[in-house]
Amino acid sequence: MKITFLNSKGEITAQLEEAAKAFTAETGIEMEIIPCPAGTSPFETASAMYSSGSAPSILMVDPNDVPKFTDKVLDLSQENWVSLAMPGALDAGSVDGKVLAMPLTVEGYGxxxxxxxxxxxSGAAFDPSTVKTYSDLETLFGKISAAGVAPVKICQENWSLGAHLFSQVYINQSSDPAAVQKFVDDLKAGSVKLMxxxxxxDFMKTFDLMIANNYGKADPLNFRYEEEPLLLTSGQAAMWYQGNWTWPNFVDSAAADDMDYVFLPLVxxxxxxxxGNSQIIAGVSKEMMIDKEQNSPEQQEAAKQFLNWLVTSDAGQKTIAVDMxxxxxxxxxxxxxxxxxARSILTYLEAGNTMPTIATLPADHWEKIGGILQKYLAEQSAGKGNHETLAQEIETYWKNT
Incomplete structure (x- = not known):
């Protein structure tokens, strides 16, 4: 018996492969981990596999992809892990009252x-809660820069800029998810003028401040995501807009669990x-679904067994919380x-200072909007960025969606 697992979370590939080995040793079920190609969205990869008749047994996708596979995946509502989910954790993976996906993790970013x-x-103790406004951030950047340290590193990857950084323009509109969705719908209808x-x-003002204080401003797109944590661990840069999923990369860059890293909101x-000025974004970031079209009933049952193993067994729990x-x-x-x-995010969660992710963005949003922001990042780094041009390009994307 063999099942396949499409992994769209590259930073946990090694840990997932070790988990597959442990699961195989325990159950006799062989498991192959298939990574999403770099720069390709989970939706695109999974769709291509379906088209070629080689759909994975388990597909890991982004929350906004779940409704797109409704007719292709199993209803998991009766699985043992459903009753163990944290409040709200099943929302993005449910369609029409059916649980179609198991959440892998709650993640946050800022x-x-x-x-x-x-x-x-700065020569002074730092309390992240004191950074509540643009002016606070500007002052902090000034102190750091005066000491010869780059205040920030902007991750230049299109997924980081499009799926995470720019998502704050939608999410920060309102604490009411319905109002956020209306803003997105109005963008689609062409009735929003971003300027x-x-x-x-306000987002563009903060983005420009970050660009002006960015490590490697002379060539901002010429970096690799995997190498950027080293800039923070070595003290070359003080901040990085990213999420807690990057900690394995920090460890690879000689960071340790007792080091003092914290999250700040993007003010x-x-x-x-x-x-948004006191909150970071947190929510389920990856969903796992089981194919019912191209995998046999036996493979489907084996896939169910693996998902239950991840959440209910000691080895599976250790894999998620300790290894990954x-x-x-x-x-x-x-x-x-x-x-x-993770500890910093838990602090925000416990204080009720988190904003939900947005799960209704188009599959190509991170690629297209990320590409637009990459172009602006390069232009503004050379002093040639134009807010109106950027706004028009984003509005055009939405009108054509």
Whole structure:
């Protein structure tokens, strides 16, 4: 018996392969991990596999992809792990009252800060909760820069810019998800002028501040994501807009669990009480579904067994929380992630200071919007960026979606 697993979370590939070996040793079920090609969305990869008649037994996709596979995957509503899910963890993976996907992890993102670097550069203790406005961030950047340290590194990857950074323009519109969705729908209808939208204008001001203080500003696109954590661990840069999924990369760059890294919100504008200026974004980031079209009933049952093993067995729980260093989306885990990024997110979660992710963006959003922002990043780094041109390009994307 052999099943396949499409993995769209590259930073846990090694840990997932080890989990597959452990599962095989325990059950006798062979398992092949298939990585998504770099630069290709999970939806595109999974769709291509379906078209070629080689659909994976388990497909790991982004939350907004779940409704696109409704007719191709099993209803998992009766699985044992459903009752163990944290409140809200099944929402993005459910369609018409049916649970179609198992959440892998709760993840969060914002500005990752190396407290030691900031405190050494500024000569004072650093409390991330004191950065509540654009002006606060600007002042902090100035202190860090004066000490000869780059205040920030902007991740130049299209998925980071399109799926994460720019998503704040949508999410920060309102604490009401319905209002956020209306804003997106109005963009599709062509009735939104981004240059008249306060959140967008404030976002661009913060983005420009980051670009002006970016490590490697002379050639901002000539970096590799895997190498960027080293800039923070070595003290060359103080901050990085990313998520807690990057901790394995930090470990590869000689970071340790006892190091003091914290999250800051991406602050927009000078109203300290504005929605988003005290919150980071957190939610289920990856969903796992089981194919019912091209895998045999026996393979489907084996795939169900693996998902249950991940959540209910000691080895599976350890894989998620300790080896993969992920925040579980389920209760009753015997293990908890020990790294500082996960701990920082848990602090925001416990205080109620998180904003939900947006799960209704088109599959090509991160690629197209990310590409537009990459172009702007390069242009603005050379002093040639234009907000109106950027806004028009984004509006055109939405009108053509």
């Amino acid at each position: 500005i990752i800060a190396n407290k030691k670097t900031i405190e050494t550069a 008249d939208n306060k959140v967008f204008v 927009l504008g000078d109203d300290a009480n504005a929605y 260093k992920l925040i579980p989306a389920f209760t009753g885990f015997a293990y908890a992630p020990e790294d500082p990024l």
